[in-house]
Amino acid sequence: MLTRHWLLLPALLLGIKTTPAHAFDFDSQCSSISSQLNVPNSTVFFSQLVPANTNLTFPDNDPSCGRPSQLVLTDICRIAMFIATSDRSGINFEAWLPRNWTGRFLSTGNGGLSGCIQYEDLAYTAALGFATVGANNGHNGTSGAAFLNNPGVVEDFAFRSVHTGVVVGKTITDTFYDTPHKKSYYLGCSTGGRQALKTVQDFPDDFDGVVAGAAAADMNHLLAWSGNFFVITGNTSAPTFVPAQTWVNLIHPDVLDQCDEKLDGVSDGIIEDPDLCEYDPQGLVCKEGEDPAGGECITELQARTVREVFEPLFINGKFSFPRLQPGSESTPTLMNGQPFIFTADWFRFVVFSNPNFDVTKLGNDDWALAQQLDPFKISSFNPDISAFRNRQGRLLTYHGQADPLISPKNSERYFNLVSRAMNLNREAQDEFYRLFRISGMGHCSGGIGAWEVGQTLAGSGNLVNLDPESNVLTAMVRWVEEGVAPDTVLGRKFVNDDVSQGLQFERRHCRFPLRNKFVGGDSTKPESWECV
Numbered sequence: 084m085l086t087r088h089w090l091l092l093p094a095l096l097l098g099i100k101t102t103p104a105h106a107f108d109f110d111s112q113c114s115s116i117s118s119q120l121n122v123p124n125s126t127v128f129f130s131q132l133v134p135a136n137t138n139l140t141f142p143d144n145d146p147s148c149g150r151p152s153q154l155v156l157t158d159i160c161r162i163a164m165f166i167a168t169s170d171r172s173g174i175n176f177e178a179w180l181p182r183n184w185t186g187r188f189l190s191t192g193n194g195g196l197s198g199c200i201q202y203e204d205l206a207y208t209a210a211l212g213f214a215t216v217g218a219n220n221g222h223n224g225t226s227g228a229a230f231l232n233n234p235g236v237v238e239d240f241a242f243r244s245v246h247t248g249v250v251v252g253k254t255i256t257d258t259f260y261d262t263p264h265k266k267s268y269y270l271g272c273s274t275g276g277r278q279a280l281k282t283v284q285d286f287p288d289d290f291d292g293v294v295a296g297a298a299a300a301d302m303n304h305l306l307a308w309s310g311n312f313f314v315i316t317g318n319t320s321a322p323t324f325v326p327a328q329t330w331v332n333l334i335h336p337d338v339l340d341q342c343d344e345k346l347d348g349v350s351d352g353i354i355e356d357p358d359l360c361e362y363d364p365q366g367l368v369c370k371e372g373e374d375p376a377g378g379e380c381i382t383e384l385q386a387r388t389v390r391e392v393f394e395p396l397f398i399n400g401k402f403s404f405p406r407l408q409p410g411s412e413s414t415p416t417l418m419n420g421q422p423f424i425f426t427a428d429w430f431r432f433v434v435f436s437n438p439n440f441d442v443t444k445l446g447n448d449d450w451a452l453a454q455q456l457d458p459f460k461i462s463s464f465n466p467d468i469s470a471f472r473n474r475q476g477r478l479l480t481y482h483g484q485a486d487p488l489i490s491p492k493n494s495e496r497y498f499n500l501v502s503r504a505m506n507l508n509r510e511a512q513d514e515f516y517r518l519f520r521i522s523g524m525g526h527c528s529g530g531i532g533a534w535e536v537g538q539t540l541a542g543s544g545n546l547v548n549l550d551p552e553s554n555v556l557t558a559m560v561r562w563v564e565e566g567v568a569p570d571t572v573l574g575r576k577f578v579n580d581d582v583s584q585g586l587q588f589e590r591r592h593c594r595f596p597l598r599n600k601f602v603g604g605d606s607t608k609p610e611s612w613e614c615v
């Protein structure tokens with residue numbers, strides 16, 4: 084006893100903080116948290132301490148989610164619960180609370196029509212010190228079948244899962260650490276990007292900083308647009324159909340020939356700004372005596388398909404969704420000669436409530452009907468986000484310029500619509516909302532460009548470089564907390580997308596409407612480019 088007092092005394096004299104009266108004991112807090120929570124209409128399944136480097140497995144997770152396990156990167160308290168959102172709907176929800184907490188809260192989002200907790204995003208953001216939450220968006224798995232005759236499930240998908248998770252997640256965070264969180268953030272892509280815009284539009288107080296990738300916004304029109312590729316191409320035996328290998332081996336090189344070096348000065352397979360590309364497939368049409376079966380040329384009918392694929396969608400003569408961008412045809416997913424799966428599910432289970440509906444017949448009138456229904460305003464396209472702006476919210480959007488699933492032009496379109504609706508000049512909009520166009524990136528991640536910008540754990544380079552100059556999430560934290568807005572995002576490409584094999588090249592991506600201009604030198608060096 085005596086010895087211990089003697090040891091303590093100099094510490095106190097020096098003003099060194101000793102153990103406070105209510106020591107925060109992470110481990111015991113984790114075992115008792117469920118008894119401290121009083122979330123209405125919820126069931127806590129468990130709370131458990133998970134040490135860093137644990138390989139968590141999820142044997143009960145729907146196999147279609149493709150997430151059977153996740154490596155946990157830092158010590159967390161993992162809380163899993165069910166929260167009812169109506170008497171016939173509810174969300175499966177998890178909070179991952181890191182031992183090394185920064186005082187920040189974050190919500191993750193979902194993808195496609197799922198239905199799946201994105202454990203990799205929980206792992207990533209918990210490792211960066213966020214108290215992070217994720218939910219299953221109101222149903223399990225990637226199918227839309229759960230929407231059938233259950234508007235509550237559709238409502239969860241449209242907005243309620245994320246918002247409920249945020250309300251509950253903030254309470255859990257503040258209770259767990261016995262301190263209010265300081266700032267709140269969101270990180271998501273695709274449907275996760277749409278969810279992001281939805282909260283900015285309808286729940287402006289939920290987040291201080293929102294990072295939204297490749298947003299599936301203007302959702303009804305997007306589903307019409309993606310469904311319309313089947314209308315254009317026909318099935319795989321139609322004379323209008325263009326096989327995948329023709330897109331990849333014949334048309335894509337021709338697109339690059341017209342739009343790569345000619346438009347941006349560097350022949351690297353990356354079209355810096357596909358907005359500038361007006362591709363004409365006429366040169367590929369078979370000449371006298373040439374046979375399209377050889378894959379060296381295409382028919383006039385196929386050339387028409389190619390042109391239509393790169394045109395915007397008009398519904399009843401009205402512009403409804405921007406065109407697929409040239410460059411993305413190297414991944415011809417939407418042109419596979421089958422009704423797009425998410426469109427098919429949406430019309431079967433939501434629009435027509437008929438699992439046997441013949442989705443091969445979908446067309447113009449159906450697209451118009453879906454937009455008219457717009458269940459729970461799933462469109463997520465309201466351009467008046469002044470409430471978010473007025474509370475000092477910050478919005479960072481990014482979009483891969485070679486995205487084969489959601490046209491990156493739609494992110495430009497929303498940016499411009501906000502500007503018009505709120506009557507903002509460029510400077511005023513820049514204050515709170517920026518869009519970065521990531522050249523050579525596919526859907527949310529991947530691609531031949533310098534696509535690693537801190538958006539996910541994918542590719543693994545993101546966790547080793549948290550510099551706000553090259554990480555959209557830490558850039559957002561700096562923007563919110565220090566008022567330093569990102570002017571560019573330095574993207575990285577690792578050899579074979581494997582950080583251990585080293586850096587292949589870096590490129591700085593510009594904020595819209597600026598575009599990259601090659602100014603000379605080594606094109607793999609960021610200094611050789613300029614935003615103009």
Ligand SMILES: *[C@@H]1O[C@H](CO)[C@@H](O)[C@H](O)[C@H]1NC(C)=O
Nearest residue numbers: 137138139140151152153154
């Ligand atoms: C985690 O465990 C699963 C299933 O046992 C295994 O397939 C996976 O490779 C493991 N992941 C890591 C990072 O060890």
Ligand SMILES: *[C@@H]1O[C@H](CO)[C@@H](O)[C@H](O)[C@H]1NC(C)=O
Nearest residue numbers: 141143144145175219222223
């Ligand atoms: C969804 O999956 C979770 C396990 O991941 C399970 O606890 C829950 O009961 C499932 N919900 C439905 C509606 O099947």
Ligand SMILES: *[C@@H]1O[C@H](CO)[C@@H](O)[C@H](O)[C@H]1NC(C)=O
Nearest residue numbers: 122123124167168169170171
């Ligand atoms: C909880 O569930 C009951 C019964 O379904 C419902 O009346 C009540 O509004 C719910 N409460 C909350 C906070 O959701």
Ligand SMILES: *[C@@H]1O[C@H](CO)[C@@H](O)[C@H](O)[C@H]1NC(C)=O
Nearest residue numbers: 157158182183184185211212
């Ligand atoms: C905790 O986070 C801080 C920065 O937020 C970092 O410097 C430190 O290394 C982290 N400690 C552990 C044990 O992860």
Ligand SMILES: *[C@@H]1O[C@H](CO)[C@@H](O)[C@H](O)[C@H]1NC(C)=O
Nearest residue numbers: 317318319320321420421443
């Ligand atoms: C393609 O469509 C045609 C005409 O509708 C039909 O006769 C044929 O069976 C379809 N082929 C395939 C492979 O679906």
Ligand SMILES: [Ca+2]
Nearest residue numbers: 347349351353
């Ligand atoms: Ca180029």
